Amino acid sequence: MEIDKAIGESDDKRLKTKYNNAIFVIRRALSLYSIEEVAFSFNGGKDSTVLLHLLRAGYFLHKKELSSSNGGLSSFPVRTIYFESPSAFTEINAFTYDAAQTYGIQLDIIRQDFKSGLEALLKANPIRAIFLGVRIGDPTAVGQEQFSPSSPGWPPFMRVNPILDWSYRDVWAFLLTCKVKYCTLYDQGYTSIGSIHDTVPNALLSVNDTSSKEKFKPAYLLSDGRLERAGRVKKNASVKNDVGSDSQKHEVLLASVIAVGDEILSGTVEDQLGLSLCKKLTSVGWSVQQTSVLRNDVDSVSEEVDRQRSICDMVFIYGGVGPLHSDVTLAGVAKAFGVRLAPDEEFEEYLRHLISEQCTGDRNEMAQLPEGITELLHHEKLSVPLIKCRNVIVLAATNTEELEKEWECLTELTKLGGSTSLMESKLLMTSLTDVEVAEPLSKLGLEFPDIYLGCYRKSRQGPIIITLKGKDNARIDLAVQGLCKKFKEGVFVDMK
Ligand SMILES: Cc1cc2nc3c(=O)[nH]c(=O)nc-3n(C[C@H](O)[C@H](O)[C@H](O)COP(=O)(O)O)c2cc1C
Ligand SMILES: Nc1ncnc2c1ncn2[C@@H]1O[C@H](COP(=O)(O)OP(=O)(O)OP(=O)(O)O)[C@@H](O)[C@H]1O
Ligand SMILES: [Mg+2]
Secondary structure: HHHHHHHHHHHOOOHHHHHHHHHHHHHHHHHOOOOHHHHEEOOOOHHHHHHHHHHHHHHHHHHHHHHHOOOOOOOOOEEEEEEEEOOOOHHHHHHHHHHHHOOOOOOOEEEEOOHHHHHHHHOOOOOOOOEOOOOOOEHHHHHOOOOOEEOOOOOOEEEEEEOOOOOEEEEEEEEHHHHOOOOOHHHHHHOOOOOOOOOOOOOHHOOOOOOOOOOEEOOOHHOOOHHHHHHHHHHHHHOOOOOOOEEEEEEOOOOOOEEEEEHHOOOOOOOOHHHHHHHHHHOEEEEEEEEEOOOOHHHHHHHHHHHHHHHHHHHEOOOOOOOOOOOOHHHHHHHHHHHOEEOOHHHHHHHHHHHHHHOOOHHHHHHEEEEEEEEEEOOOOOOEEEEEEEEEEEOOOOHHHHHHHHHHHHHHOOOOOOOOHHOOOEEEOOOHHHHHHHHHHHHHHOOOOOOEEEEOOOOOOOOOEEEEEOOOOHHHHHHHHHHHOOOOOOEEOOOO
């Protein structure tokens, strides 16, 4: 069988594992249900196309085992249903029909909505299980397993999701490795295809071109699969790194800052990040509604996150992020949104670069993220992307320098610091130690509450760089003079 052979010959270990797991699910389903009792829901999309080939391979392997025959696969006897809609792309329709013909598939075209169509289908046929190309990350995948009964209110059948755990990259690795045809729209920048009314090419694949017609790279070049739905215009207009369109209606954006750490509560460790975060938020025009410190306890986190996420435009949470038993922040965030934690391969990949060979135990444990609601915000300055779950930003920073860096990246990646461009700023460099400048600086902060003061260093031994930001240049100059007065002349070098 050509698919089984192509995967067998590939040296992509991950793809092999994914393939074997999917084939296992398919073969289990074919053992549990007779061929008349299963159906394949095919719509010409990329995930569907992957599943088509997996099903063909799975059916072939299943049949081979039963009859020990070794012949080819000329026809595919699994009932295949396509819900054809007037708002489908013509390219999708053409591909669906074409694929059916190429692979000897008898297509059942249904021109009703999903629910009514399925009701009629199940009435007329002994179908008990339907294969779907649903993947983690799809909005409809939340809470689903590889075998999931249909939801209450839907006709009763088993949803079989062999590629539930496949990532965007796995999908493309499979289609390209097996060299199978897919819908032409994917070569024109479309990364996930809905109806003609809600789907455009993914702007992240746009190619700068002087000609009037915008050009796009093919779908397989999208580096962050999480953003595959960025081309779903109406339903997902806010997919890319904004703070939510509703929030823009407020005059002032509301933030909540949550720290998680038993050590802060016991006084063992002082929370420096909260203060810093509040200043930063204030400096870019946000109003911090509340700061809280919570125990390392899933329920405490979920309850607080749930409360704050509904009151505020954005919730910032830090502490309790990592693989230790006390690192419960992500589990709490997941619980607040009513989703589970699921392994995330792209995130795992980042962690693998960091921990590489030192890693013992199950790496997946470390790369679990709230399923279906997580967006990874990549930035070249960060070794691990920032985690955004709807309006909750999970910061991995454990000290102010790390926070400074994450904040910088966050403001670049989102519209958080939308007003920073209107701010005036000054950069001062000094070889004074942290201890020497800490108090004068915090005093300066009190004297100049309208001025944002930030500090960072490029290396541990290197100089400290002090940032002063505010809306009024004269006030910044006054603050600089105030600071300089507290020290001997010449200890600060004006960098700008
Ligand atoms: C064969 C099939 C079975 C489905 N079963 C369910 C189900 O059990 N529960 C449910 O909420 N939606 C079910 N759906 C609907 C999908 O979850 C989802 O709403 C749809 O695929 C998304 O399409 P849209 O993005 O065009 O709305 C089913 C869809 C199909 C095609
Ligand atoms: N109109 C439809 N007819 C039949 N099955 C459908 C239809 N729409 C969705 N499905 C089923 O739901 C699955 C998930 O749909 P989804 O749109 O997420 O994936 P896709 O269309 O295969 O790929 P893409 O994400 O690129 O659009 C499909 O793989 C298919 O099994
Ligand atoms: Mg689709």
